[in-house]
Amino acid sequence: MTDAEHRIRAENAERMHDPRVVDIRGRMLDVSDMEDADIAHVVRVLDALRDWRAAEERLSEASRSFMKLGDNDMRALRYIIVVTDRGDVATARGIAEHLGISSAATTKLLDRLERGDHIRRTAHPHDRRSSSIVITSETRAAAQATVGREHARRFRVAAALTAAERDVVIRFLGELSRTTEGDWARA
Template identity: 80%
Template sequence: MTTPEQVAAENAMRMHDPRVADIRGRMLDVSGLDDAEIAHVVAVLDAVRDWRVAESRMSEASRRYMNLGDNDMRALRYIIVVTDRGEVATATGIAEHLGISSAATTKLLDRLERGEHIRRLPHPSDRRSVSIVIDDATRRAAQATVGREHARRFHVAAALSPAERDVVIRFLTELSRTTESDWS
């Protein structure tokens, strides 16, 4: 059973609840909403927070399991997708996908190669380039972690009706726009 103190402590941590974080209404006017509506909005924001926490935990667990950083994991995923399409993964493609310099890409590939996650092989049609091939064990590990998690997420989204998906898309798109800076 949850004690009143535990409820109070949990509510105090809801920094996205205007009744907690903005009691004087300096940042947000909620005068047009009753308490039940505010609580419902906060429940949506709680769910977003919970998703971010779960996503962060899963990403961290995958990185720890494979002993890799974010860009390393993103590069491996890119290599898997490109090669599964029957295309050749290259350093240039990885750099463009990650939005990093060629020097940073070289360091990333050196690190992945030292960890035996990838191999650099001659490009099948361009003598000036090399192809990047993922190690079979790394592919299996990535599919068992990130791939399995992606499949679960896909099934959750697929279980929604088209109208529900449209609401989620609209909400997340608008939520993403709130991070656009007015300072730039």
Template identity: 55%
Template sequence: MASRDDARRITGSLTDPRVIDPRQELVRHDDLSEEELAQVMGVLDAVRHWREAEQRLSFESRSRMKLNETDMKALRYIIASTNAEVAVTAGALAEHLHISTASTTKLLDRLERAGHIVRRPHPTDRRAVTVEITPETHREVRRTMGLQHARRFEVARALTPEEREIVIRFLDGLSATTLVTAPRE
């Protein structure tokens, strides 16, 4: 049975290729000095910590508001559209979320029952309705997700223009790695 110290040691080495790929079958690292390897692992650890923190925040916000991830995406879209003075229709929401109109109807029914949105007649199209976020839900989303976004903005703002370009290139490169399908054996 593994001890807590063993568990901490393993958790702390999840980005170390010497642990996860000791024969360098996937991750070549023999051309890096110990300092360079530690720095690369530091970058990957920081990305992992960011993802875990983001997932915790997202889970806590969704749990507190009794929402799933698609519900939260819908509310953020409704808020952004409202801020841009663009009326939100079910069709626009379905297109944004890449879900069917039937799924959008179920989503809107669920959000309306929970008191997060209201449907109103469209101002120019009698056949359509618009979707608006309730003031209470808008305040809650701003208090949680909005405040976090503001804090992230300040971190990015503190970087020099050159540093921002490096971070953009790094994160775009990292994102591109998730789009590659694993080879079949």
């Protein structure tokens, strides 16, 4: 795709959340009391959110592709890393609870991760009826080099904000999250 095609595609994507374009008759959102500059500024916020989502999707896809894993696989590995780093024992039951999946689905997930040399099952140090799940050093290094490094960058960005700025972002994202609660599920 050429630079011009990328630019046109980006411009069209931006227009898709501008109420002056997608809701020109004001059926869903009346912006008649807003100045064009204010509407454009709100659209820039939505542009930034769209860009963030796209970046998040690219990172997620790159991590999954690099490690040849699905979303739940990646979530399980992160869980195992966190649990073992704090000195606790990761178990199949803990993984199932964390992911909200059945024990059968957890067994399949762990079998897949073990076949891919991402984890090992070892004897639980305190419970003979259970196994301890440990991540391989190669998978830990790969996770730290991808998701871990990106998380550290994001943390630094958030840390660079003032406390007041962080409070605004927290309030905004919290309110934005609550906009997805409900209407479409009842439709």
